Amino acid sequence: MNDLRPIRAKSGTNQEGTSAHNRRVMIDALRLNGQLSRADLARATALTKQTVSNIIEELERDGLVQSLAVVRSGRGQPSTPYRLVAEGAFAIGLQIDRHVTRTIAVDLVGTVLARGEANLPVGGPATGVKTLLDLIEKTRRDLASIAPQSEDRLVGLGAAMPGPFGIEGEDDDPWMMAAWQNFPLLETLAAGTGLDVGLQNDSAAAATAERLVGAAHGVDHAICIYLGYGLGAGLILNGELYRGANGNAGEIGMILSLPRGASEQERTPLEHRASIASLCKLLELDPADPDLYARIDAAVTGEDVRLPGWLDAAVYELRAAVQALETIFDPQTVILCGGLPPGLARLITDAMQPLLPSLADRRDRSLPRLQIGFTDPWAVAIGAAAEPISRTFDPRFSAILKIRTADLS
Amino acid sequence: MNDLRPIRAKSGTNQEGTSAHNRRVMIDALRLNGQLSRADLARATALTKQTVSNIIEELERDGLVQSLAVVRSGRGQPSTPYRLVAEGAFAIGLQIDRHVTRTIAVDLVGTVLARGEANLPVGGPATGVKTLLDLIEKTRRDLASIAPQSEDRLVGLGAAMPGPFGIEGEDDDPWMMAAWQNFPLLETLAAGTGLDVGLQNDSAAAATAERLVGAAHGVDHAICIYLGYGLGAGLILNGELYRGANGNAGEIGMILSLPRGASEQERTPLEHRASIASLCKLLELDPADPDLYARIDAAVTGEDVRLPGWLDAAVYELRAAVQALETIFDPQTVILCGGLPPGLARLITDAMQPLLPSLADRRDRSLPRLQIGFTDPWAVAIGAAAEPISRTFDPRFSAILKIRTADLS
DNA sequence: CAATTAAGTCAATTGTCTTGACTTATTTCT
DNA sequence: AGAAATAAGTCAAGACAATTGACTTAATTG
Numbered sequence: 001m002n003d004l005r006p007i008r009a010k011s012g013t014n015q016e017g018t019s020a021h022n023r024r025v026m027i028d029a030l031r032l033n034g035q036l037s038r039a040d041l042a043r044a045t046a047l048t049k050q051t052v053s054n055i056i057e058e059l060e061r062d063g064l065v066q067s068l069a070v071v072r073s074g075r076g077q078p079s080t081p082y083r084l085v086a087e088g089a090f091a092i093g094l095q096i097d098r099h100v101t102r103t104i105a106v107d108l109v110g111t112v113l114a115r116g117e118a119n120l121p122v123g124g125p126a127t128g129v130k131t132l133l134d135l136i137e138k139t140r141r142d143l144a145s146i147a148p149q150s151e152d153r154l155v156g157l158g159a160a161m162p163g164p165f166g167i168e169g170e171d172d173d174p175w176m177m178a179a180w181q182n183f184p185l186l187e188t189l190a191a192g193t194g195l196d197v198g199l200q201n202d203s204a205a206a207a208t209a210e211r212l213v214g215a216a217h218g219v220d221h222a223i224c225i226y227l228g229y230g231l232g233a234g235l236i237l238n239g240e241l242y243r244g245a246n247g248n249a250g251e252i253g254m255i256l257s258l259p260r261g262a263s264e265q266e267r268t269p270l271e272h273r274a275s276i277a278s279l280c281k282l283l284e285l286d287p288a289d290p291d292l293y294a295r296i297d298a299a300v301t302g303e304d305v306r307l308p309g310w311l312d313a314a315v316y317e318l319r320a321a322v323q324a325l326e327t328i329f330d331p332q333t334v335i336l337c338g339g340l341p342p343g344l345a346r347l348i349t350d351a352m353q354p355l356l357p358s359l360a361d362r363r364d365r366s367l368p369r370l371q372i373g374f375t376d377p378w379a380v381a382i383g384a385a386a387e388p389i390s391r392t393f394d395p396r397f398s399a400i401l402k403i404r405t406a407d408l409s
Numbered sequence: 410m411n412d413l414r415p416i417r418a419k420s421g422t423n424q425e426g427t428s429a430h431n432r433r434v435m436i437d438a439l440r441l442n443g444q445l446s447r448a449d450l451a452r453a454t455a456l457t458k459q460t461v462s463n464i465i466e467e468l469e470r471d472g473l474v475q476s477l478a479v480v481r482s483g484r485g486q487p488s489t490p491y492r493l494v495a496e497g498a499f500a501i502g503l504q505i506d507r508h509v510t511r512t513i514a515v516d517l518v519g520t521v522l523a524r525g526e527a528n529l530p531v532g533g534p535a536t537g538v539k540t541l542l543d544l545i546e547k548t549r550r551d552l553a554s555i556a557p558q559s560e561d562r563l564v565g566l567g568a569a570m571p572g573p574f575g576i577e578g579e580d581d582d583p584w585m586m587a588a589w590q591n592f593p594l595l596e597t598l599a600a601g602t603g604l605d606v607g608l609q610n611d612s613a614a615a616a617t618a619e620r621l622v623g624a625a626h627g628v629d630h631a632i633c634i635y636l637g638y639g640l641g642a643g644l645i646l647n648g649e650l651y652r653g654a655n656g657n658a659g660e661i662g663m664i665l666s667l668p669r670g671a672s673e674q675e676r677t678p679l680e681h682r683a684s685i686a687s688l689c690k691l692l693e694l695d696p697a698d699p700d701l702y703a704r705i706d707a708a709v710t711g712e713d714v715r716l717p718g719w720l721d722a723a724v725y726e727l728r729a730a731v732q733a734l735e736t737i738f739d740p741q742t743v744i745l746c747g748g749l750p751p752g753l754a755r756l757i758t759d760a761m762q763p764l765l766p767s768l769a770d771r772r773d774r775s776l777p778r779l780q781i782g783f784t785d786p787w788a789v790a791i792g793a794a795a796e797p798i799s800r801t802f803d804p805r806f807s808a809i810l811k812i813r814t815a816d817l818s
Numbered sequence: 819c820a821a822t823t824a825a826g827t828c829a830a831t832t833g834t835c836t837t838g839a840c841t842t843a844t845t846t847c848t
Numbered sequence: 849a850g851a852a853a854t855a856a857g858t859c860a861a862g863a864c865a866a867t868t869g870a871c872t873t874a875a876t877t878g
Contacts, residue, residue, distance in 0.1 A: 007445060008627055009438035009453035010648070010804045012431045012460070013834050015864050021422045021809070022866090036416060039825055044418035046811040049826065051421070075876045076824020091776035162770045194851050218417055233737070238806070239419070242646055245630040245737025248768050255733045256591045256765055263672035267729070267765065299479040319675070324664045328642070328737065330653025352654065356665055356676065359657050370763040395419045397647070397806035400430070423866050424833050433837090448856055458857065460835055485842040485855020 009320065009405035019055075022047060024395040027057055027064065030084050031109070031393075032129060032218045034258070035068060037079035048252070063153075064088035064108065089392065090150040091140055092195070094132060095205070096120070096161040096180060098229065099288040101132055102381040105140040110213035110253070110386060114142040115378070124179030125188075133192045134289040140193075146152040149234055156196040156388030157189060158208075160228055160380050163201030164248040198387045202226055203250050204241055205383030206337050206374065207234020212386040213240070214337070215373045221331040224373060227338035227348075228380070229287060231271035233325065236239070239394050252321060274314040276340060282310050293377060297341040322370060323356035330359065332366070337373030345375040346356025416742070420810035429466075431456060433804040435464055436473065439493050440518070440802075441627045444477060446488035465491055472562075473497035473517065494516055495639060498801065499559040501548055501604070502794025503541060505529070505570040505589060507638065510541055511790040512548040516556070517802070519622035519795060523551040524787070533588030534597075542601045549602075565797030566598060566606040567617075569789050571639055572610030573657040594674050597667040607796045611635055612659050613650055613782065614792030615746050616674040618642020620650070621795040623746070624782045630740040631663065633782060634661075634730065636747035636757075639687065639788070640680040650806050661730060679730070683723040702786060706750040724760040731779060732765035739768065741775070746782030754784040 025045050030036060036044070043050040043087055047301045059065040070077040084137050086125045089108040095101060103116040116139040121127045136157065143150045165181050200208065203226035210216035210224050214237055224234040231253030235242040242249050253271030260273075272278055276296070280287050283306060285295055299307055322334050349372055360369050374382070434454050439445060451461040468474040475494045481487040483803040498517040504510060513524040525548040530536045533768055545566065552559045574590050583802070598606045609617065612635035619625035619633050625645055633643040640662030651658050662680030669682075681687055685705070689696050692715060693706055731743050745758055758781055769778050783791070807813050 007438065007449055007453040008441045009450070010434050012434050012454035012835095013427050013454040013809070014456075014460075015427065015833095015866085016835095018422050018424065018427050018834095019865060025419045025421050029416065032417045041418070044416040045421040047421040047423070048867060050828090051423075053826070054865085072875065074824080076823070077874045079825060079874090166771065166773075167768055168772060235737075237646065237651060242738075245741045246739050246771070248739040249737065251739070251768060253738055254768060256729065256767075258667075261672050263670050279663055320665065323735075324733070327660055327664045328644075328658065328734075329651075330655050330657040330660075332460045332654045341849095358665075359576050359663060359837075362575065362655070363577060372878085397809075398726060400422070400806075400809060400829065421866095424835085424864095425866095427865095428834060446856075457836055459837085459859090462857070481844065483855080484843095484845045486841090486857065488856060566834085699858070 004164075007407055013400050013402060017400040017402065020296075021395055021400045022051070023055055023059065023174060024399060026052070026059060027084065027393045028080060029394050030065065030243070035081040035083040037081050039079060041082075045310065062088070072117070083160050085346050087147055087149060088152070088280050089155050089389065090147065091141070091158060091385050091388035091392075092136060093158045093205075093381050093383070093387070094136060094161065094189070095202075095381035095384050096128075096132065096159065096185075097380075098162075098177060100290075101128075101135055102378065103135050104378065104381040104385040105139050105143040105150075106382065106385040106389065108389060110382075112378075112382060112385075113146050114139050115139070116142070116379075125183040127181070127186055129192070132189070136189075136193055151217035154195060155392040156198065157193055158205070158384040158387030158391075159185060159189060159197060159199045159200075160202055160205035160384035160387075161185075162228075163203075163232065163253070164251050165199075166246055166248070179348055196388065196391075198391055199247075200241075200384065200387055201232060201248070201251070202228055203228070203232025203234045205234075205237055205380045205387065207241060207335075207383065208386045208390055209379050209383030210234070210335055210337060210373045211236055212390060215333070215335045215371050218273070219332050219367065220255070221327045222333050222335060223329055223331045224335045224337055225318070225325070227275065227318075227336065227340055227345075229276050229339070231275045235329070236331075240394075241390075252325075255321075257317065257320075260313055270317050274317040274321075276338075279310050280313070282306050293339070293341055297343060300341060300343045300347060310352055311347065315348060318348065319352050319356050322352065324360045326358040326360040326369070333371055334369060335371050337371040337379060338375060339377040339379060340375055342372075342375040345372050414615050420812035422809050422811060426809040428643065428810065430804055430809045432464055432468065433462065433802055433808060435461070435468060436802045439474065439491060442550070443638065444490040444492040446480070446490050448488060450491075470700045471497070484716075495520055496556055496558060496562070498562050498798065499552060499556065500564050500567060500794050500797035500801075501545060501552070502567045502569065502790050502792065502796070503545060503598070504790035504793050505537075505541065505568065505594075505610075506569075506789075507586060509699075510537075510544055511787065512544050513787065513790040513793065513794040514542075514548050514552040514559075515798065517793040517798060519791075519798070521787075521791060521794075522555050523548050524790075525551070534592040534594070537589070538597055538601070542597070545598075545602055549738045553585065563604060564801040565607065566602055567614070567793040567800075568594060568598060568606060568608045569611055569614035569793035569796075569798030570608075572612075572641070573638075573660050573663070574608075574610070575655055575657070605797065605800075607800055608656075609650075609793065609796055610635055610641060610657070610660070611639070611789050612641025613642045613652070614643075614796065616645055616650060616744075617784045617795045617799055618660075618788050618792030619643070619744055619746060620645055621799060622791075624742070624744045624780050628741050628776065631736065631742050632738055632740045632742060633744045633746055634734070636684065636727075636749055636754075638683045638685050638748070644738070645740075646738070649803075650799075656692050661734075664730075666726065666729075669722055679726050683726040683745075685728075687723070688719050691715050702748070704752055706752060708757060709750060709752045720756065720760055724757060725756065729760050729763050731761065732767045735767040735769040735778070742780055743778060744780045745784040746788055747784060748786040748788060749784055751781075752785040754781050 256267035617631035665676035
């Protein structure tokens, strides 16, 4: 019956799902709290002491967790705290940018152990794939020389590149990103490396980095505005990155809006005014310039006369964007991050004050409405590397189910 | 240890969580597909035939599911399809509006079985609570007279009212909603009715209704724009309603924007231009008028000369809102619903065409970018009633956990 | 030094899904 | 018409993971 239209249903679960979830919950709790005893874990997770003991024992056997010195802290038997073992797992991240590709190797706690960088030849995937695979291979070897056990404990490869994906774009993209966006990157990388591969857009990757080791660490509802070559937002909702129906959620740079002061003009994408791309255009900088960030920084510190005009327009958009995102998502905090010099980030957030009024103006706030996150060209690559760690170890609904709803693309 | 700061951790789960999830998955599958055999369910949920048989047997014993006539459809033993039993569960919904309160009783499949309405006395909760409890009581009796088994099978009470909640608002609200918003409504209703109570804002309730029995039925990623007295959005993400950190997600009417044609004015809330409130103001209608909707409808059909001005301003905002929401969420569809006459809804969506370009313009769409949902003053009350059904029977992450992260408020 | 408190273990139990063989009922092929 | 194939569904035993309650260990308190 019902052989015409497919049956729509969610996946069921079983004891394996239960067990997998509980393992993830333990790891998450240790990541968030640094160190906890078995009794602490039992209380925090609502599992029994015995269950926690069994899982911790297993995690210790697997080399993901280790015990620390016994702690005497009051009556009763002293407790043995446990913490994550950094060398328990490793992941590689790959950032594909317009002119350059970067790799990062991280461990279970998010420490960066190796980096790699290479220029991306013009010509898109046809010529670029080899560059990527070579760079990944090199980083893998670098990692193995630092941490010999890493090859056995590599949980995956995370890729990050500018979105949006799956849009039959106009080919007016001057930097061949459209070719990459419609290229079967996941399959190619999986075949070329033998690793499980995930794919995120830049802003999602930045948010993943903030969540693992940055300002969104332990925050369940956060919006990361990523100001890079383009403009995007990484949406952390209920403790998970939200991807949307097609993996394109958060592409806020493509929101159409009117420039400041205009009234009856055509709407244009937000990122025409608020992005490094627009700044480059104004400052007549070549986005392919390897010293781009230094040059932007020079313009900031040297108080380039063209900067205030850009800043005014960008801040105008960003103030509205923060207010709108707060109103739409009711997050605990908004984080501004991106591949821009810290000085510029500070300049922007200062100029954004006072923030527009919103329902985020609550007396019971524990986090600031707007924070600065990673301001580093490597942030996306770090987020790319954090993705496999998150995918493998963070508690999520889909990790419980027998049929996993597609992981990050 | 760690007795200073509380330990942050997610809840673990156990076999009960597994079982509860699988039961929910069965019910969800039957709701979405109408009727399915045990073998169908096993395939769709990835559970074994045996497991499905056990659960179905239990659900049948509980009166939630019933078998239908055997179906011969090819080789092999004929299958016995099952479907939900409408009388398997009931819920009451309560809408608190500015001048009126409404109740709805629904069954497991969302059929409306009883309605109630009462004027809400001025004076806020102090005088209003009795009105609510009396109306709920009356609806409960009406329901019991139609479905005698309903009292034993009442799964909860859903309340809906305009948000936002928990904001120390200026008391300039002319209709006492602020008093309700800061009143301990949940506790009062729970104590007064003995039922499990949930609370949503208007737009969340409308989205819940669309999801159970409306245009968002079976859609995992949908944005419901609710055009009522105010303007809000119900966010259906990953098949669940998203609430934000404080239950105020989706209050898009409070986004600050510039009126059409303005350029250097102060930003004002969107809903000053796109809401029934703004239409009432323009048409000089009393929002408390019980015939409000008829009068608005008259203005639409009678082509009131003041209407085009409002329409132009509202459509200007809504076109931008749809484009922005699509860009932010990457949903499968956007649904316009609200307590407005269908004719007006049609007028608005027609005037919104063509929609602004966005990344929702994909060739592989299966749903229209913009649809009309419920246009009915009762939509919010229906959504309120749908909430306990959804809370009790829909598969969700939190239903698996030992410690439930707070249900709808 | 006894009482209290708390961490953690042990062994048996329970609940839930899985496994593999089996039964039943229908269509298709020879 | 009869055999083979196919599919739905059941039966009974098994596996897995969390729970239970009693117990051990080791500290502080009085």
